[in-house]
Amino acid sequence: MNNPGSPAGMTAREHARARRPDYIGPMTRRRLGVGPALAGAVLAVAGSTPPQEVGFRIGQLVPDVALPTIDGGGVVRLSDLRGKRVLLIEFASW
Amino acid sequence: MPVWHERTRSLREAGELVVIGIAGEQHADRTRLFAQWHGIDWPILxxxxxxxxxxxxxxxxxxxxxxxxxVxxxxxxTFDEDFLAPEFAPPPDSDPRPWVLSPAALAEPxxxxxxxxxxxxxxxxxAAKVEPQALEAAMERRLAALALAAGAPGADxxxxxxxxxxxxxxxxSPAAHAGDLSAAVAAWTRALLASPHQYVWRRRLQQFGPRLDKPYNFYGWIERARAELAERGEEPVALATRLCGSESNERGSPPFAEGEVEPDPKGAIERVGGLLDVDATVVRHCRREEGRLDLPTDVQVHVTLRPRRGVHWTNDAGPALVWVDPPEGWRAERRLSTLPAAQAETSDEVRAIDLELSPDPGVLLGEELTGYALVFVCGPDDGPCRLVRCDFSARCR
Known part of the structure; x- marks a missing residue:
């Protein structure tokens, strides 16, 4: 597993490396009011190639996403969860 | 993550909170095993x-x-006071958010x-049950579309x-090409060099890279999880893809045999083309790729063998062997490897081994790694069964 004590699961060495001028760290992101997933420039509308920046930013509607479950049992769409308080946990077993 | 599983247990049971996981991992079954181990019962995407x-x-x-x-x-x-207790007003603008990947796209593959x-x-x-040729064509078409997007000028x-x-x-998959790992490593390296602070991408490359490039053992938890699940009387989730040595961070782990006696030193075994695809992929330290020359120069070498269509392994004839000749000034953790075989009498699966190579002190530039595989195969189709030699090479630097 990644290091739970460091920001975003990075090791101390990686954290030190991340302290470069062009790196937007968690504290800065918090001050700016943006989420840790800011870096993602991913797909927007099916069929379009140019990326559209999306991310989880405080105060903004969560970008919608539909992904399959790990057991192949179906697809979950985040916007289907409206009306409920949701904790979204992005992780990896490593 | 297990911390949040425990922290939200009562909230989930009371219906006050929905927890959804998103696993950014290549192999979904490894996440399933991880979830089983921790008793996670909320959906994971x-x-x-x-x-x-x-x-x-x-x-x-x-x-x-x-x-x-x-949040x-x-x-x-402080989760309750920060997130659960406050009343949040609806946003003034409820425009739909951009889609990351829409259900429509998922429905029209x-x-x-x-x-x-x-x-x-x-x-x-x-994973669909289709004819191998149809599956291969379908995969080729999708990979071509992704390659086009990746190669477009100014592409993300x-x-x-x-x-x-x-x-x-x-x-x-059953449509595997021997060169797929080489292609994956090349594409991941391009992505990481363009975006060096992308640690999710970096981890994917490190997964198959040299041991010293891993800040910790990525999959060291698997054996512990299996043992604990067995103690609990549970059948651990089966992993469809075997962990390679690089992923498990183990040296010379079974079923590979170590050895230094070259099996075909005179090149007497017949070389027959067209039976097998062989690929040797060299994965370097990520920071070396980024130009840091003061870091370890070890490389992980993956050798992948795949019988061509109509050709199959004859498993009862004997094991496949891979011999590696490292470049001058380089040491291999082992030179002779025995590849694990399927239980069936014949099979046509991908076989792969990986091993680590290290340069001697003072050796800055590696040259060409060479080697060969000795395999028992039959075919194509009703062709003869024989022991053949397949040579391969790769550059270490």
Missing amino acids: WDPFNLTGSSAVPNITGIDEHGVVR VRPKPE AAQGPVAALAWFLSRGG PAWSFRLGVAHRMRLD
């Missing part, structure tokens, strides 16, 4: 292509009932284009990352 765009994990995000992000990386001890290709792979199109490097993920998926 599979995002091998990093569609959320997160550059590191874990990420914890609290979303209110209006779909608005209210990022909350503290467990037969469509063309890179987005449809991602949807096809995500919907496990490769995320497309290169996704292309690499798709190649790795094909390697794990």
